[in-house]
Amino acid sequence: MAADLSRGQYLVEALAACDNCHTPRGPDGYNLSARFSGGAQTFTGKDYVARGSNISPDKETGVGGWSDEALSAAIVAGLGRDGQLAPAMPADSYRALTNADRRAIIAFLRAQPAVKAQPAAQPQRNGAWTPHPAPGAEAAFDEAALSDRIKRGLYIASIARCLACHSAEVDDAPDFVNGLGAGGKIFRMAAGVAVASNITAHPDKGVGAWSDDELKRAITQGVSRKGAALKPPMSTLAKAHFAKISPEDLDALISYLRTLPPKE
Ligand code: HEC
Ligand code: HEC
Structure with a gap:
């Protein structure tokens, strides 16, 4: 218990x-x-x-x-x-x-x-909504899957909603087929507008050229590659939540992100 x-x-x-x-x-x-x-x-x-x-x-x-x-x-x-x-x-x-x-x-x-x-x-x-789970995360994982580093990373990326926020959208729904991790979803908040970034392994459009430490800092502190503060909702989630991700889970998450096929 x-x-x-x-x-x-x-x-x-x-x-x-x-x-x-x-x-x-x-x-x-x-x-x-x-x-x-x-x-x-x-x-x-x-x-x-x-x-x-x-x-x-x-x-x-x-x-x-x-x-x-x-x-x-x-x-x-x-x-x-x-x-x-x-x-x-x-x-x-x-x-x-x-x-x-x-x-x-x-x-x-x-x-x-x-x-x-x-x-x-x-x-x-007033609607009926089609579920949109991320590819590979459509059903409950079993414990064994969590000892595989990449699968564990996908597990975290699903539960922490990285994929739901960071994938391209068509008709208000994530387009996981063509836009997994490609960014573009727009967040309009009282604090202003933010556009989710491309977190695929693309070397310039995505985070392919970022070091592991730069990625970890963005995820857990809400700081961009150049050191500037990221906007909410990323900054808020980073500081209040993702800062608590364990070192092993963070490593698994980053290994998984590195497998996201580069998208423009
Ligand atoms: C991004 C926002 C968001 C997050 C994160 C979120 N929820 Fe929710 N949740 C909602 C909203 C909005 C509703 C109400 C939906 C509705 O009324 O149709 C809801 C409804 C629920 C309900 C149904 C309650 C009821 O009275 O009908 C439960 C249970 C619930 N959430 C549990 C959780 C748990 C546990 C977590 C974390 C594991 C979680 N939620 C994370 C937005 C969220
Ligand atoms: C609620 C939506 C949301 C969630 C959940 C979310 N992000 Fe973000 N993220 C954003 C937005 C929006 C930005 C852009 C912030 C800005 O422009 O300052 C961003 C920025 C980033 C950046 C910086 C990229 C760059 O080019 O500067 C990285 C890296 C990142 N997110 C990774 C993640 C990871 C990994 C997760 C899951 C652990 C995650 N995000 C969860 C919305 C989200």
Whole structure:
């Protein structure tokens, strides 16, 4: 159980970044006294308006009354209490979770304080969304796969959503066939606009010429190759989450990124 909890904490904090959408923010970052009681950001797509829900163990307003199966279905299949969740919940990226890691995440969530908080608004959903898991990360990994360095790197890149954010998009969906890691997705935030970079092994358009240390610094500190601060959401994720990625996982992630076929 204890091992489960620390693994769950690692997955949630370093990789899956659940707080990013499910924990309110104050002036100094996440408001951890209301952890998992619902996110500050509203996600708007063509067919939905949704906010990260209360996933604290409160029975009435959170997910305390949900079974493990129901929680699993939300996390890896994007199924909520009344059908498909809006695709802002990145279940496609979490499909790869091993059974043990999925259980560890649920155990960690259940061990947090219950926070009573009603949603600010009910989600609106009028669509049916096709799942878009990354190639090779369409189904739960088994433990054996994680001892293969490149597969482990893909596992991390899926769960940390590197591939979902950094692939080219067609019709609001990642184009993994033609644009895996090629960048181009646009993020419009209060802080301004950012365009996801090309993280393929292309020598000039991508990160092919970057050293391992330069890549690690970008991922864990949010700093560009030249040393300038990267923009959110990358800088925020780097500092609040990816900074906690273990050295072994970081090495595996970088080995995997080096295998991404160069794209312009
Ligand atoms: C990029 C933002 C984002 C991240 C990261 C994220 N979620 Fe979500 N999640 C959402 C949104 C938005 C919804 C609500 C979708 C809707 O109402 O259709 C949601 C819904 C859920 C639900 C369903 C709750 C309910 O009341 O219906 C669960 C459970 C959940 N998320 C768990 C998690 C866990 C666990 C993680 C980390 C492993 C996580 N989420 C990471 C955005 C996110
Ligand atoms: C929520 C979307 C999102 C996620 C998740 C994300 N990134 Fe990024 N990333 C971006 C954006 C946007 C930029 C561009 C920032 C800028 O222009 O300053 C960026 C920049 C970068 C850069 C700098 C590239 C350059 O040319 O300067 C690297 C390297 C990078 N990301 C790697 C990763 C890796 C590896 C992961 C997974 C561990 C990841 N990112 C997860 C959105 C994301």
